[in-house]
Amino acid sequence: MGHTRRNDKEAEVIDENLRRVYQDMLDEKVPDRFLDLIAQLKSQDDDGSATGGDAK
Amino acid sequence: MSDDPRDELVEHLPALRAFALSLTRNGAVADDMVQDTLVKAWSNISSFEPGTNMRAWLFTILRNTYYSNRRKAGREVSDAEGVFTESLSEKPAHDGRLQMADFRRAFVQLTDEQREALILVGAQGFSYEDAAETCGVAVGTIKSRVNRARARLGELLKLDDDDNLEMTDQATMAVVTGARPAAR
Numbered sequence: 001m002g003h004t005r006r007n008d009k010e011a012e013v014i015d016e017n018l019r020r021v022y023q024d025m026l027d028e029k030v031p032d033r034f035l036d037l038i039a040q041l042k043s044q045d046d047d048g049s050a051t052g053g054d055a056k
Numbered sequence: 057m058s059d060d061p062r063d064e065l066v067e068h069l070p071a072l073r074a075f076a077l078s079l080t081r082n083g084a085v086a087d088d089m090v091q092d093t094l095v096k097a098w099s100n101i102s103s104f105e106p107g108t109n110m111r112a113w114l115f116t117i118l119r120n121t122y123y124s125n126r127r128k129a130g131r132e133v134s135d136a137e138g139v140f141t142e143s144l145s146e147k148p149a150h151d152g153r154l155q156m157a158d159f160r161r162a163f164v165q166l167t168d169e170q171r172e173a174l175i176l177v178g179a180q181g182f183s184y185e186d187a188a189e190t191c192g193v194a195v196g197t198i199k200s201r202v203n204r205a206r207a208r209l210g211e212l213l214k215l216d217d218d219d220n221l222e223m224t225d226q227a228t229m230a231v232v233t234g235a236r237p238a239a240r
Contacts, residue, residue: 010210015178017159022179024156025074034069037091041098042062 061110062101065094068111071180075115078175079122081164093118112182112190119172119191126168162212166205173201 072093076086096117097104104113163171169191176187177198184202188195209215 010215011206013215014206014209014213017156018163018174018178021156021160021163022074022078022175025077026070028070028073030069030073031087033087034090034094035066037094038066038098041095 059106060101061104061106062098064110065097065114068114071111072114072118075175075180076118076122078163078179079119079168079172089118089122092121096121109186111180112186115176116190116192123168158213159209162209165212166208170201170205170208173198174205177202178206 069090072090073086076089076093077083080086080089093114097114100117104110166174172191173187176182176190177184182190184195184198188198191198
């Protein structure tokens, strides 16, 4: 495998762009549906062990 | 301090969504994958070993869900071009720097396995070992997928043209040396 400075440079350009694209995705706001889902899973567990709490 | 590792799930949501979107290239599909993953993680938390990499564990669940759906569908779901390339806002690029839209268009043309390997290693910063474990393959397989993914992107973006590489390189260096604080 001809590993050259060129290849390194190419990989660097690619990774830099990749990280920017990925960072854009990381910066997106997490939709409420996921926080709601976690809350719901949590309250189901609570209902399992004890009774009461949130009605839903 | 709580000792329920599930309390940590919420911290991994942005990364989980980013990984899902990279893999599926479709916002709606990605969010369905994230939802499935959360439910599975919640009910199978006993299979998570506290103290190990939770993000890698979640990514493993997500990718297994994705590939098993893909197998069921019998083909790669490929409404690629759409959401991934368009939903994200385009930042203004100054001269020479690769246009993000060009990069995204090239990225979505990689195979699922190549995108996944490249994201884990190149963007998410997983070691080859963690990436290999996440994907359930040998370390050498991950390395070769990453190399092939980079080579393919290089072709698609015409980085083999010296002028293109020279220009993008200058702009990249400006980004690396200028905008980023030397935290590392």
